[in-house]
Amino acid sequence: MASHEDLQPPFWDTRSGYGIQPPLTDQAVSEAERLLGVTLPEALLDLLRRQNGGQVSESRSAFPTTRPTSWSSDHVPFDSVMGIGHREQTLSLLDSPYLIEEWGLPADVVVLSGDGHCWIGLDYRTCGRQGQPSVAWFDADDESELALAPDFGSFLRGLTSTAEF
Template sequence: MAAQIRADRHARPGRSAPRGRDTPPCDDRGTQRQDGRPWCTGRDAFPTSRPTSWAPDHVPFDFVMGIGHRDRALSLLESPYLVEEWGLPKDVVLISGDGHSWIGLDYRACGRHGEPSVAWFDADDDSGLTLAPDFRSFIEGLTSPGSPA
C-alpha cells in the first residue's frame, strides 16, 4: 500500500510527492545514491519495445530527482511547473529527465491514490510510452544500455 504524501517541512525523504499524490511502494535495495544523483550503478537504462528519440531500444535513467529544493538540482516538488512548461500530461509526477524527455509516475489511469505506471515522455515530438505497470517493475527492469532485455 502506498504511503500518503505531504510535501511540507516535516516530510521524510522518499515519502513525498507533489499535489497530494501517493508514492508507489518500492524496495530500494541496490540503490546507490538518489536526490538528483546517480541511481543504480551499472543499471541506468530501461529497455523499450520501440525506438524513442533517445535510442532504438532503451531510455536513460541515470538519476532520480530529489525531494526539496537544492541549487542546480531538479526536485519532485517542481513537477507541476515542469509539466506545464513542457506541455506534459497533468497527472504525472516527473522523477527524471532533462527538459526534452522525461520519465514520470503516470497517475492518469489510477487516480491520485492508486499505483501509477512509469512512462517516458518526449516533449519535442509530443509522444509517450508506458515503460512499466508500476515503480517496482520499473526498478527491477533497469539494465545497462545494450544489455539484452
C-alpha cells in the same frame, strides 16, 4: 523477503554527489504528497530513504523498450532520479508542477528523471492520484509517450546497463 537492492546490482552511483537532496524524512514525504496531490509508490520512497536522489549507477542506467523512441531504437536512458527536497540548483520531485507546465507534459504525472526534452515519470492518469502509478517515457519535442512498466517496482527490476545496447 529480499528487497530489490538485494537482487540486483547497486542502484546509486556513489562517486557522484550530483542531484542528492538532504536525507528523506517522513515530514518531507508528507509535504511532497500534499504538494503533488498523490501517494508516492513505496518502492520509490524506499529507494529515496537510502539516498535522496542522485546519479544512477551505470549498471542500472537504461530501460529496454518495445518500440523505438527519439532517444534509441531499443531503450531509454535513466541516469538520475530526482529526490524530494529544496536544495538550490537541484531539481526535485517537488518541481514536477513547474516541469509539467514548462514542457507540456500530462497533468497527472510526477517527473522522476529527464533533461527537458525527454522525461520518465510516474503516470497517475489511469490509477488515480492515490493509486499505484505506471512508469512512462515522455518526449516533449515530438509529443509522444511510451508506457515502460506497470509500477515503479517493475520498472526498477527492468533497469539494466546502457552497455547492453
